[in-house]
Amino acid sequence: MPSHRVPSEADVISTVEFNHTGELLATGDKGGRVVVFQREPESKNAPHSQGEYDVYSTFQSHEPEFDYLKSLEIEEKINKIKWLPQQNAAHSLLSTNDKTIKLWKITERDKRPEGYNLKDEEGKLKDLSTVTSLQVPVLKPMDLMVEVSPRRVFANGHTYHINSISVNSDCETYMSADDLRINLWHLAITDRSFNIVDIKPANMEDLTEVITASEFHPHHCNLFVYSSSKGSLRLCDMRAAALCDKHSKLFEEPEDPSNRSFFSEIISSVSDVKFSHSGRYMLTRDYLTVKVWDLNMEARPIETYQVHDYLRSKLCSLYENDCIFDKFECAWNGSDSVIMTGAYNNFFRMFDRNTKRDVTLEASRESSKPRAVLKPRRVCVGGKRRRDDISVDSLDFTRKILHTAWHPAENIIAIAATNNLYIFQDKVNSEMH
């Protein structure tokens, strides 16, 4: 996405999300803006712009706020965007910063009425004495206008920083999670929410674990999962109790004693959790791996993929420069056969669950001319080094791909690299496998 302004901190993209059809792609940034892209329909008239994404709408979702009681500023950075399933001509999405969730409605206007009796073309009231006959106003086409309006503001629900929102499959409720609590909201009701998880200890000095991410099951409206900073996942059933502090299932992998270090807990902290489209599996991302969990097996993940194991020997430096606390997201493709996650040096990784093959690609201007084929990259860790390999020590840890999204049906991915958005399409194999 070309930026005509000098890139600033506010332009850093903080979340990326396709809608349920993949027609729209929303990004949120640190400056509180949301930019929505729309996929152009493929047309024979313009074969060179087949199905590409263009800017559809831009709006300011959140502004910085100042909490006078606590004397601190609430950041306007958009932490998450989630689309509502489309129920009419309008598109709706939820966007959230650290404290407040907003429901936005995006509508199109491509016709306008002309021929009013009481108003003239500019909208000024006519002199009634000049009106000699009545006419019926007619709808005439106009240039497409996309209008965005805030429909709900869900405020004051969270003491701590919101890290996730998730829309329920019932399309009526959604949940929002902060470090210690998860609330359930009704989309139409803003003045109250139900607290469904609370892990705040009676004494804050006993606090050793926080909630890091949460999501509703895609099909079962009573089930949701939340992950913790200690690497555990808890599947909860809202039918079991009003307060879901007791999990239905606890997914936790025992620590590998051969890999134990002072940083074991930090690197086990789950930064993202996503249900598969089928609802049978969960995908989690921790600092060095992505793991696939079967909902029927709590003892360990069924698959573990190393994202950048060469960093295992660098954990101390990464602790020093705080990179070890980076929170990477993960994504499934439409058929749940491939998983994707970001890494450093603007690399992102894809793992094919069937063939067990993986690939490292780079999102950068140099390697991504339009319609160019991405070249697989390799990080070498010593020993024989091929040309074009990057050595571990040359990795740029300031260029990190934290946010990625996969089109719900096709092989189109959106990669956020700092303040740039890359959209890659697999033209040869457009249908999902």
Add this chain to the structure above:
Amino acid sequence: MLSKGLKRKREEEEEQQEEEALAVDTWWLDSDHPAVAPAPPAVASSSLFDLSVLKLHHSLRQSEPDLRHLVLVVNTLRRIQASMVPTAVLPPVPSLPAAPGMADNLLASSDAALSASMASLLEDLSHIEGLSQAPQPLAEEGPQGRPIGGPPPSLGSLDLLDPATGCLLDDGLEGLFEDIDTSMYDSDLWAPASEGLKPGPEGGPGEDAPELKETELDYLMDVLVGTQALERPPGPGR
């Protein structure tokens, strides 16, 4: 920039142990080192401890700490501390007098201070959050509503980690907040200096307060007070 381990007076045996720990830990500074990860040191180096303390300070100094970062750093620090404490029996931590000098408190409760300061700050966070929640229309909050009144454990321990308070001995706690209007806050929230500076729960949950030798306490005092120029902590409400 990584801080190097501080030279400190120790018995010969401990010096050797420290050298070994440092030797193992500096391997990652060597860029020519092969990528095969050596076994992690059983005992953390002092530099890792210092680094973690610095991170904890930095995290606590934020107006609204990142809770995840804070919890992870504290848990890591606890692991490091646990590995550093020798198993030999040491003299017990002296109990604090009613009106102590700051230095004595630091010596006596350095580890407890870490837990207590983190705990008290988190408690303060929760008290202050509780204040702001008063108008909040939350339904079915459940019985675990946040307490608004009541004194938090030892505000005084907040000061223990702040080297600037070394010079507030004369002014006491009041001097810290001279320029801040606290009229909005319940005065019960802030323990007056005369109550004394309690160390808070010993060593945090599940841990005993380590019994430290005087030389080690000297070192820890240096770390916490003397060597790093730390800013004054934020006043109430931050």
